[in-house]
Amino acid sequence: MPLYELTAHELHEKLKAREITAxxxxxxxxxRIGAVEEQIDGYLTxxxxxxxxxxxxxxxxxxxxxxxxxxAGIPIAIKDVICTKGVLxxxxxxxxxxxxxxxxxxxxxxxxxxxxxxxxxxNMDEFAMGSSTENSAYQTTRNPWNLExxxxxxxxxxxxxxxxGAAICSLGSDTGGSIRQPAALCGVVGMKPTYGRVSRFGxxxxxxxxxxxxxxxxxxxxxxxxxxxxxxxxxxxSTSADVPVPDFTKCLINDLEGVKIGIPKEYFTxxxxxxxxxxxxxxxxxxxxxxxxIEEVSLPHTDYAMATYYIIAPAEASANLARYxxxxxxxxxTNADELGDMYRQTRSQGFGEEVKRRIMLGTYALSSGYYDxxxxxxxxxxxxxxxxxxxxxxxxxxxxxxxxxxxxxKIGERTADPLQMYLSDVLTTPANLAGxxxxxxxxxxxxDDLPIGLQILAAPFEEEKILRAAxxxxxxxxxxxxxxxxxxx
Amino acid sequence: MMLVDxxxxxxxxxxxxxxxxxxxxxxxxxxxxxxxxxLFCNCEVKFGSAANTQTxxxxxxxxxxxxxxxxxAVEYSTRAALGLNCKIASYSKFDRKNYFYPDLPKGYxxxxxxxxxxxxxxxxxxxxxETKRVRINRIHLEEDAGKLVHADVTxxxxxxxxxxxxxxxxxxxxxxxxxxxSPEEAIAYWRAVKEILEYVEISxxxxxxxxxxxxxxxxxxxxxxxxxxTRTELKNKNSFQHVLTALEYEEKxxxxxxxxxxxxxxxxxxxxxxxxxxASMRSKEEAHDYRYFPEPDLVPFEVDxxxxxxxxxxxxxxxxxxxxxxxxxxxxxxxxxxxxxxTRQMADFFDETAxxxxxxxxxxxxxxxxxxxxxxxxxxxxxxxxxxxxxxSELIQLINDQIISGKIAKSVLPDVFETGNPPKQxxxxxxxxxxxxxxxIESIVDQVIKENPxxxxxxxxxxxxxxxxxxxxxxxxxxxxxxxxxxxxxxxxKLSG
Ligand SMILES: [Zn+2]
Numbered sequence: 001m002p003l004y005e006l007t008a009h010e011l012h013e014k015l016k017a018r019e020i021t022a023x024x025x026x027x028x029x030x031x032r033i034g035a036v037e038e039q040i041d042g043y044l045t046x047x048x049x050x051x052x053x054x055x056x057x058x059x060x061x062x063x064x065x066x067x068x069x070x071x072a073g074i075p076i077a078i079k080d081v082i083c084t085k086g087v088l089x090x091x092x093x094x095x096x097x098x099x100x101x102x103x104x105x106x107x108x109x110x111x112x113x114x115x116x117x118x119x120x121x122x123n124m125d126e127f128a129m130g131s132s133t134e135n136s137a138y139q140t141t142r143n144p145w146n147l148e149x150x151x152x153x154x155x156x157x158x159x160x161x162x163x164x165g166a167a168i169c170s171l172g173s174d175t176g177g178s179i180r181q182p183a184a185l186c187g188v189v190g191m192k193p194t195y196g197r198v199s200r201f202g203x204x205x206x207x208x209x210x211x212x213x214x215x216x217x218x219x220x221x222x223x224x225x226x227x228x229x230x231x232x233x234x235x236x237x238s239t240s241a242d243v244p245v246p247d248f249t250k251c252l253i254n255d256l257e258g259v260k261i262g263i264p265k266e267y268f269t270x271x272x273x274x275x276x277x278x279x280x281x282x283x284x285x286x287x288x289x290x291x292x293x294i295e296e297v298s299l300p301h302t303d304y305a306m307a308t309y310y311i312i313a314p315a316e317a318s319a320n321l322a323r324y325x326x327x328x329x330x331x332x333x334t335n336a337d338e339l340g341d342m343y344r345q346t347r348s349q350g351f352g353e354e355v356k357r358r359i360m361l362g363t364y365a366l367s368s369g370y371y372d373x374x375x376x377x378x379x380x381x382x383x384x385x386x387x388x389x390x391x392x393x394x395x396x397x398x399x400x401x402x403x404x405x406x407x408x409x410k411i412g413e414r415t416a417d418p419l420q421m422y423l424s425d426v427l428t429t430p431a432n433l434a435g436x437x438x439x440x441x442x443x444x445x446x447x448d449d450l451p452i453g454l455q456i457l458a459a460p461f462e463e464e465k466i467l468r469a470a471x472x473x474x475x476x477x478x479x480x481x482x483x484x485x486x487x488x489x
Numbered sequence: 490m491m492l493v494d495x496x497x498x499x500x501x502x503x504x505x506x507x508x509x510x511x512x513x514x515x516x517x518x519x520x521x522x523x524x525x526x527x528l529f530c531n532c533e534v535k536f537g538s539a540a541n542t543q544t545x546x547x548x549x550x551x552x553x554x555x556x557x558x559x560x561x562a563v564e565y566s567t568r569a570a571l572g573l574n575c576k577i578a579s580y581s582k583f584d585r586k587n588y589f590y591p592d593l594p595k596g597y598x599x600x601x602x603x604x605x606x607x608x609x610x611x612x613x614x615x616x617x618x619e620t621k622r623v624r625i626n627r628i629h630l631e632e633d634a635g636k637l638v639h640a641d642v643t644x645x646x647x648x649x650x651x652x653x654x655x656x657x658x659x660x661x662x663x664x665x666x667x668x669x670x671s672p673e674e675a676i677a678y679w680r681a682v683k684e685i686l687e688y689v690e691i692s693x694x695x696x697x698x699x700x701x702x703x704x705x706x707x708x709x710x711x712x713x714x715x716x717x718x719t720r721t722e723l724k725n726k727n728s729f730q731h732v733l734t735a736l737e738y739e740e741k742x743x744x745x746x747x748x749x750x751x752x753x754x755x756x757x758x759x760x761x762x763x764x765x766x767x768a769s770m771r772s773k774e775e776a777h778d779y780r781y782f783p784e785p786d787l788v789p790f791e792v793d794x795x796x797x798x799x800x801x802x803x804x805x806x807x808x809x810x811x812x813x814x815x816x817x818x819x820x821x822x823x824x825x826x827x828x829x830x831x832t833r834q835m836a837d838f839f840d841e842t843a844x845x846x847x848x849x850x851x852x853x854x855x856x857x858x859x860x861x862x863x864x865x866x867x868x869x870x871x872x873x874x875x876x877x878x879x880x881x882s883e884l885i886q887l888i889n890d891q892i893i894s895g896k897i898a899k900s901v902l903p904d905v906f907e908t909g910n911p912p913k914q915x916x917x918x919x920x921x922x923x924x925x926x927x928x929x930i931e932s933i934v935d936q937v938i939k940e941n942p943x944x945x946x947x948x949x950x951x952x953x954x955x956x957x958x959x960x961x962x963x964x965x966x967x968x969x970x971x972x973x974x975x976x977x978x979x980x981x982x983k984l985s986g
Pocket of ligand 1: 527530531532543544545546547548549657
């Protein structure tokens, strides 16, 4: 089996046994990237030189026989919304087209400490706003399972490169489903940790109260290993939680005896593709077979989640994106003749349509006279959505749902209809509003051979319950072993 | 309260306006806190550094950065709020104030909107011998912006630059109720706040460096009316005189508009230092909607009651209390107390000198007179001189013990000021102590009587004032060291004997 098909934990064994070197592994990854990237277009920037240097450092450790961290020498891709020192960090936007970050995000510092190897920066919807990665100012990433379909979004580059074997793991960010939805559509594991679990320092903000960094991987074990590396309190992020981080690999137990699983009836309504519902129902049966008890729960305010999300997220974004003004860094329009015109021209030319749409939505929602009716009301509904989950988690350990109502759709199919596009996230946004951890794992393929994702949610800081259920499912099925049939050039 | 006497050219013919309208003024005072580091990052705060050398990705508003609150700034704010008699909020939060300007790196300022850290305070100040009170509506903490540098500095008329050294420096905003009834009251209140902030040592209130500024709003209403008139605003002033001049001008301008049956437009007016007049900005920036909303990058914070009490206990005696105590405890005139409490350092100096010397009135006279003269000439503050309360009390004791005369003492103090040596040492080294030994003076007295038979005879014949001339001659012969009282007594004895 080629190295790119292996998981991080399998590669770690080979590195430790010195069957392979990290440099060889890295070189083989760039070879794979060269073979498939033309079809996928998942990367915006490749950092081969730095990657080979990191790999060489890891090799020295392995050769000395040091106790090496699980991600040492492991090739990882980073969503271009995470700041990487000395490397372009564009957020998929023209307005940051020339922006080289002067500092590393906290997650990057943590990955470097592990000795991980950064392969490059991945494509994304501009400023993480989108569900198909079609809103990138640079390129359209294609789903490795079917090159005519989208990979999901906004972290579509990060999910596609893992699915295509062009990275072993990757990091994405999830504001309304931007890790879980593309993971589902690309047939990989993707997890959004609890809000506050991973430092946001260096994650370019879309919606500060919703954003969270998380991993993509081929299996749940790798997911746990990346979580171990990136979680933890950061004094640089006031919203990061000062709570102990467990060793997430300890909860990877193939058994669900005594575990209660809730099925929220509001997530199985019209709009869910029947093949997807079928696949998720049979996944629930697998979990039941592993010892879990299944019960129906109700999350009565689910219907309001989309509207709530599309007020809060744009409102925060409208302020977060105000700093891109052409004054200090990034793109500046050259045809302006005075300050106000410089702002207008820079932002009109620098931002794409969807970003401008959301800035306007958010600005409107915060405006004097509308604030109470929109933003304040949305915050109140957010509290209700959270308390729905609080009630549910009094009865059950985890909640299981489909991740996305449909499988990957055709490129261009929904770009003309923003509302249709927004519905891609209808099952994932509630977890962001409530600050919950959530995972998407592969649970089958449609008749068109497109992956289907199973979403598992838990109460805040109970990632271990999610990982245990996901791991058990994985051990009793082989969906996670399926790979797209990409033809190398 | 001491007020600097500004000479202002008041246009004539409008003096009667004052009787028709009541002036209503409120101030928003901004004071930079003198913390070592900025409000949301670790950058050092130091005035006068080269442009953009005290910056980091956070205070430059780079993508992906997050603010982390400087706890020291909250402590400083609490000190200030307690000094201004405010209540401290048990629960407080930050909000984003959104607007575009090149000196504002994030496109929003982190400030406080509906839950400021302190509220409901007051300041008592004195004006023309009367104690007046201004209520304080609220005090909140926010970050300062950077500073624009234009062609007058850069020499390039086509470009402006931004210096972000000041960006993110903690700024306290103190919002008064519209309780001020004249421009003079506004200035007196502003000075009182400055004095308190200096006393509690949370801001250096350096107006030239821009660390102490104010916005003023002013409106007029018919005398007796309870409703507020339409106000105009003056922004970002860092000079007492400018504010006084601008408010006086606005007062008259608004009165004229009202007299003519017109309406005052609510707007920000610009004050021109050169003409002493205000002008309308008439800009669309007037219609600002700041779209405040809670800052999601910071968690709400609490200052717990025990911490508030700890800070309260650590506060120094404030100027108003201190003035009262000086009058009561030391029996000095109110005018002296006012002068001596102008800065905390001077009040401390006086307090200590009065204690050590046991002569408060002499201490006060020396500080207000000769010492202040020396400080003014040298252009330094009392905390910067080599003269210490020990020195000054020693000098006062030397006079009281009749070792030197007051006149000699006046020549000793500049020496202390120059050298930092104790007065006694200077007196000893220069042989300045008074001759109080009767036998030593007696021969000189005899000599003087012999050499000045005319005045001696005049005295004997009843011309009392002739003795003054003879005393002067003795003092001259002893180079001022003879004890003048003793000389007087000896002369009287000899001439009447
Ligand atoms: Zn800084």
